[in-house]
Amino acid sequence: MTSIGKPKLHHxxxxxxxxxxTRRDYEGKVSTLCxxxxxxxxxxxxxxAFWELDIEPxxxxxxxxxxxxxxxxxxxLGNSHGFNSVHGRMPSVLTGANLANRGxxxxxxxxxxxxxxxxxxxxxxxxxxxxxxxxxLENNGVYGLTKGQFSATADSGSRSRRGxxxxxxxxxxxxxxxxxxxxxxxxxxxxxxxxxxxxxKAAIAHPGAAFIDVVSPCVAFNNHPGSTKSxxxxxxxxxxxxRLDVWPAREPIAVDYAEGATIEVPQFDGxxxxxxxxxxxxxxxxKTSAMAHITHAAEKGEVVTGLLYLAPDASDLHAHLDxxxxxxxxxxxxxxxxxxxxxxxxxAALR
Amino acid sequence: MKRLAAINDFVVKFANxxxxxxxxxxxxxxxxxLRMGVPVSPRNIFPSNIQGLPTWYxxxxxxxxxxxxRGGVDLMVAMNPQTWDRDVKELEPGGYLLYDSSKPLPPxxxxxxxxxxxxxxxxxxxxxxxxxxxxxxVKNLIYxxxxxxxxxxxxxxLADMIRERYKEKDKLTESNLAALRLGFDYAARHLAxxxxxxxxxxxxxxxxxxxxxxxAAALGCVYGGATVCAWYPITPSSSLAExxxxxxxxxxxxxxxxxxxxxxxxxxxxxxxxxxxxxxGWNGARAFTATSGPGVxxxxxxxxxxxxxxxxxxxxxxxxxxxxxxMPTRTQQSxxxxxxxxxHGDTKHVLLFPDGPRECFEFAALALDLADRLQTPVFxxxxxxxxxxxxxxxxxxxDDSRRYDRGKVMSRADLDSGKDFGRYLDVDGDGIPYRxxxxxxxxxxxxxxxxxxxxxxxxxxxxxxxYVYNMExxxxxxxxxxxxxxxxxxxxxxxxxxxGAIYFGSTAPAMHESLDALxxxxxxxxALRVRGFPFPDEVAEFVKAHPKVFVIEQNRDAQLKTLLVxxxxxxxxxxxxxxxxxxxxxxxxFITGEIARIARRFQRPAPAPAHEVA
Numbered sequence: 001m002t003s004i005g006k007p008k009l010h011h012x013x014x015x016x017x018x019x020x021x022t023r024r025d026y027e028g029k030v031s032t033l034c035x036x037x038x039x040x041x042x043x044x045x046x047x048x049a050f051w052e053l054d055i056e057p058x059x060x061x062x063x064x065x066x067x068x069x070x071x072x073x074x075x076x077l078g079n080s081h082g083f084n085s086v087h088g089r090m091p092s093v094l095t096g097a098n099l100a101n102r103g104x105x106x107x108x109x110x111x112x113x114x115x116x117x118x119x120x121x122x123x124x125x126x127x128x129x130x131x132x133x134x135x136x137l138e139n140n141g142v143y144g145l146t147k148g149q150f151s152a153t154a155d156s157g158s159r160s161r162r163g164x165x166x167x168x169x170x171x172x173x174x175x176x177x178x179x180x181x182x183x184x185x186x187x188x189x190x191x192x193x194x195x196x197x198x199x200x201k202a203a204i205a206h207p208g209a210a211f212i213d214v215v216s217p218c219v220a221f222n223n224h225p226g227s228t229k230s231x232x233x234x235x236x237x238x239x240x241x242x243r244l245d246v247w248p249a250r251e252p253i254a255v256d257y258a259e260g261a262t263i264e265v266p267q268f269d270g271x272x273x274x275x276x277x278x279x280x281x282x283x284x285x286x287k288t289s290a291m292a293h294i295t296h297a298a299e300k301g302e303v304v305t306g307l308l309y310l311a312p313d314a315s316d317l318h319a320h321l322d323x324x325x326x327x328x329x330x331x332x333x334x335x336x337x338x339x340x341x342x343x344x345x346x347x348a349a350l351r
Numbered sequence: 352m353k354r355l356a357a358i359n360d361f362v363v364k365f366a367n368x369x370x371x372x373x374x375x376x377x378x379x380x381x382x383x384x385l386r387m388g389v390p391v392s393p394r395n396i397f398p399s400n401i402q403g404l405p406t407w408y409x410x411x412x413x414x415x416x417x418x419x420x421r422g423g424v425d426l427m428v429a430m431n432p433q434t435w436d437r438d439v440k441e442l443e444p445g446g447y448l449l450y451d452s453s454k455p456l457p458p459x460x461x462x463x464x465x466x467x468x469x470x471x472x473x474x475x476x477x478x479x480x481x482x483x484x485x486x487x488x489v490k491n492l493i494y495x496x497x498x499x500x501x502x503x504x505x506x507x508x509l510a511d512m513i514r515e516r517y518k519e520k521d522k523l524t525e526s527n528l529a530a531l532r533l534g535f536d537y538a539a540r541h542l543a544x545x546x547x548x549x550x551x552x553x554x555x556x557x558x559x560x561x562x563x564x565x566x567a568a569a570l571g572c573v574y575g576g577a578t579v580c581a582w583y584p585i586t587p588s589s590s591l592a593e594x595x596x597x598x599x600x601x602x603x604x605x606x607x608x609x610x611x612x613x614x615x616x617x618x619x620x621x622x623x624x625x626x627x628x629x630x631x632g633w634n635g636a637r638a639f640t641a642t643s644g645p646g647v648x649x650x651x652x653x654x655x656x657x658x659x660x661x662x663x664x665x666x667x668x669x670x671x672x673x674x675x676x677x678m679p680t681r682t683q684q685s686x687x688x689x690x691x692x693x694x695h696g697d698t699k700h701v702l703l704f705p706d707g708p709r710e711c712f713e714f715a716a717l718a719l720d721l722a723d724r725l726q727t728p729v730f731x732x733x734x735x736x737x738x739x740x741x742x743x744x745x746x747x748x749x750d751d752s753r754r755y756d757r758g759k760v761m762s763r764a765d766l767d768s769g770k771d772f773g774r775y776l777d778v779d780g781d782g783i784p785y786r787x788x789x790x791x792x793x794x795x796x797x798x799x800x801x802x803x804x805x806x807x808x809x810x811x812x813x814x815x816x817x818y819v820y821n822m823e824x825x826x827x828x829x830x831x832x833x834x835x836x837x838x839x840x841x842x843x844x845x846x847x848x849x850x851g852a853i854y855f856g857s858t859a860p861a862m863h864e865s866l867d868a869l870x871x872x873x874x875x876x877x878a879l880r881v882r883g884f885p886f887p888d889e890v891a892e893f894v895k896a897h898p899k900v901f902v903i904e905q906n907r908d909a910q911l912k913t914l915l916v917x918x919x920x921x922x923x924x925x926x927x928x929x930x931x932x933x934x935x936x937x938x939x940x941f942i943t944g945e946i947a948r949i950a951r952r953f954q955r956p957a958p959a960p961a962h963e964v965a
Contacts, residue, residue: 058797061634061789074799074811081789083633084801085626086652092581092623096630096638097789099579099614104790121624125619324610329579329635329788331612333755336576338602340749346570347746350560351385 018054026051028078032071038190038216038231039069039138043076045193046107046136049200051076053246055105056201061097062107065090068145068218069111069138090117091126091135094318098131101327102318105204106133113143116152116171123173124292127180127209132316134203135211137173138190140218141229148221159226172307175294177211178287183314184210184309185290189234190217195305198244202307205246205271209313215303234303241282241293241306247272285312352464353445353772356547359389359414361425363498363548366438367491368431372403377408378489378741379497379512384412385561386508386742386780388553392418392860394740394936398584399679405434414553418743419861422940426548428494430472433459445547449494449501468545470497472958475533480526489530492958496534501546506535513908530938560708560746564737565641567708568667569594570747571715572639573602576664576755579638580618581627583646586679587735588669591641592617621649625664629653632663633800635760635788637719639665644673644686647693654728655694656802658825661775661784663722663729663758667715670734672934681934684736684856685906690730691884691914697822701729701832702884706859707737710746717837723758725783725832734905736857736936759785766795774798774809775821782827836883839890848875850950851897853890855881855911857936858903863937865946872943874950876901886919894921899953901946903929905937 014022026047031040050057057079065071066087073082085093094108108126113135115123126135141154148161152171159165184206188196196214203210215234217223223230228237260331266273283289290309297304324331355361361379367373372397381393389412396407411421424449429438442448444464450456452469461467472493476486499506510528517523540546558759569591572580582592591616599613618624624640631638642650643722647668657664672678691700701721703714714731722729759779761772766787772795775784784807798809806817842863854862859880866878879893894900894915902912909928915921927947931937 056791056793063630079794079797081787081797082799083630084799084803085629086656086802089622089626089653092618092626093630093633095616095623095630096579096581096627096636097634099627100631100634100636100638101788101790121619122623125623129616164388167654186427244842247746318614321614322609322611323614324608324612327612328612328631331576331578333576335612336578336603336755337574337749340751342602342747343570343574343747345560347560351558 028075036219041190045196065114067111091122100329108135112151112153127182142222155228166317183208183311186308195243201246238304355445364424365408369406417864422938492530493534496531497538500538564711566594567593568711568715571712575716575719579631581624588641621646625650625653641667661726667731678934687910691757704855720756781831826870833885840880842878844875851900852878865942868943
């Protein structure tokens with residue numbers, strides 16, 4: 001992971017958000033990924049999402065595992081602390097970080113090798129533990145850093161660049177996240193920024209375990225005929241169940257209601273998630289039908305994108321552990337140490 | 352026939368069936384001596400099984416205050432027919448066998464040189480209690496009652512403890528007291544003078560407390576300011592995390608809001624446990640995990656990351672018999688090398704070696720301080736013997752003027768004042784860099800943490816000099832750690848001694864008793880108890896001052912000796928290993944026997960060579 005800094009010159013005409021930051025303030029180092037990599041598009045979407053949400057970059061902790069995707073946190077939010085941990089074990093590190101300071105925004109970035117192979121266990125458990133985070137899985141169905149082996153999300157029957165056919169069944173991470181108890185489950189496509197940015201914004205605002213599987217074609221090793229994670233394939237088979245708008249609550253909500261029924265879901269940070277249904281039968285708050293919809297679409301070879309499931313009454317790990325509001329890392333000696341007098345009492349009971 | 356006779360100086364062993372409710376009765380027996388002012392050290396000896404299989408509880412009574420296992424059994428309470436033969440075999444000649452005589456046993460079931468003492472326990476239970484389940488449970492109290500009479504234990508002391516234990520549960524108090532009285536009366540009536548071992552009130556316990564090492568370590572974590580604990584159940588460390596939960600619920604709930612000033616996660620495995628601790632440590636919380644050898648094996652990748660990325664982590668390793676699944680419910684000191692060098696590449700970690708519950712408490716708090724100060728993994732190395740047995744020890748102590756050492760953390764004000772922040776810069780020359788916590792400052796101090804090589808400003812770099820700079824700095828940091836770990840404790844011999852002995856951890860009680868026994872045989876040994884790794888300079892100086900130094904440890908491969916040779920510049924030729932590794936806690940008898948045997952060899956003049964070779 002090379003570190004190439006970007007020049008810090010800002011164009012005077014760059015638009016600032018409400019807290020005075022321009023998009024450039026949300027950038028990181030220059031990406032060293034291949035030109036055209038879907039992951040870079042996701043980084044761009046993240047930059048835009050955080051900028052639009054008016055979040056101070058340093059209030060974000062970005063954690064990743066190992067792999068092409070896990071390199072990306074170096075390429076956005078340069079003023080945030082980042083943590084490139086070990087392969088597949090980002091979820092536990094993020095959990096610990098979140099326990100230490102509930103006051104920050106936690107962004108987990110992972111890949112399909114990272115999350116669906118070695119990290120499948122931690123992926124499952126971080127969802128059921130409902131850690132408050134936005135977990136972005138940059139899914140290209142291939143191992144890029146080791147030059148083109150299948151990952152566990154590669155569809156059965158899909159072909160590698162070297163012409164091998166995958167005979168294993170694919171791990172469907174959105175189904176798994178749903179099953180394990182994630183309270184926000186979505187799928188996006190790196191090539192559809194218009195859909196992805198609101199999804200990311202909604203995930204960040206969500207007060208629990210928010211997961212977005214982002215299909216992100218690998219231009220070097222998995223963007224060829226026969227791949228089900230290529231740009232062409234996904235564009236041809238994309239079936240979006242909905243489009244989202246996220247409106248910060250401090251703004252008057254003014255949206256166009258013309259395109260059918262909407263539901264409004266207030267989020268943790270005070271924003272309101274406005275969900276516009278494109279499919280009259282799709283209800284993103286119904287877990288059972290979400291699962292059925294994903295399964296049926298997969299059988300037809302379709303890649304379902306959009307917000308697939310949202311639990312309106314979501315809560316997070318800190319709520320379940322009933323921890324104090326003050327971040328645990330800010331508690332001092334006086335908060336933590338019961339003192340010598342108490343120890344005397346404990347000693348007395350041990351005789 | 353020989354008949355053992357002693358006052359306040361004997362070993363009683365209970366052979367029971369797991370799940371029969373014997374544990375609390377046996378502990379009641381042991382604690383009665385303490386209440387009478389007589390030191391005891393009990394040990395649970397339990398195979399790795401769930402229910403229905405054998406379990407033992409051994410109580411050493413020693414007015415002199417020896418707290419190690421002595422070896423040998425003077426009085427066996429044989430309540431498990433399955434282990435009868437081996438239990439009978441363990442008795443010292445002239446010893447006593449208390450058994451359930453409800454059914455007659457053939458003479459072949461006894462030994463000619465021991466004294467059987469029959470109590471019709473089942474018969475008594477069946478005659479006085481109607482409920483089948485109660486009948487089974489009260490058997491334990493019946494034999495405790497009988498023992499009270501046979502050994503002159505004060506019945507009221509036992510009765511008071513029963514009342515304390517079952518307060519507000521009248522029925523339980525009643526049935527337990529009745530059973531106790533039943534056994535006592537039977538023995539008083541039928542077995543007067545059957546046993547030559549006696550208890551007598553003394554004044555040798557003082558203010559000392561009776562606590563398991565795991566509970567004491569858990570309290571140390573509470574007092575030391577740990578707010579995040581992530582663990583995965585594994586014998587013999589599980590009771591540590593459970594004790595932490597218990598004490599946090601009692602001591603760490605915010606009075607105003609009722610909310611918790613702690614977070615405890617029972618993770619899905621050891622990998623996640625240490626990952627959570629790494630994440631919490633990175634983000635500035637004091638965090639620890641408790642595990643055992645197999646857990647450490649699973650954690651090593653993360654431990655390497657924490658070492659290289661320089662993240663505070665506290666790992667409590669309650670060691671058990673290894674390798675692999677080994678002997679899960681037996682004790683050893685065999686994880687030293689695995690912990691000292693955990694993970695691939697060039698790594699060295701800080702280890703602390705408590706000798707019992709009191710140091711478990713102190714060193715747990717110290718480990719949290721050292722982890723923050725040094726920004727590195729720190730291991731607290733206890734073992735099953737310390738962790739899962741109750742030990743008599745000095746009261747736990749805390750100095751209210753003590754402040755947590757949070758280490759070198761740069762604040763927003765530090766950054767605003769223009770101080771240069773380079774995450775891996777050695778500003779103070781002690782190898783310890785400064786860190787910032789996430790969220791500290793809008794535009795200064797953010798950095799990227801990674802397990803890959805980087806320069807002093809945390810920028811990814813594979814440049815040789817950058818890598819070497821960090822690796823050398825980590826060594827400087829390790830040298831700093833040498834000045835921060837607890838100093839070794841010297842027990843000088845009463846007479847000038849040519850032998851030295853180095854030991855650590857749970858070997859201490861047996862070693863102290865052995866030193867006394869050896870002196871009685873004219874073998875004088877200066878003893879040094881090592882308490883931390885890297886070894887302070889005093890350790891090498893001690894070895895230099897003696898022509899021969901025994902290294903006593905509870906593993907096969909002389910791991911402490913290896914560390915001394917590898918890391919303290921000590922020549923292997925001066926070190927003589929005394930190794931005990933059958934899974935039972937080391938005894939004074941064993942150490943005395945080994946050292947005396949070897950010492951005699953060195954004291955004898957060398958035999959003249961048979962043939963002179965020109």
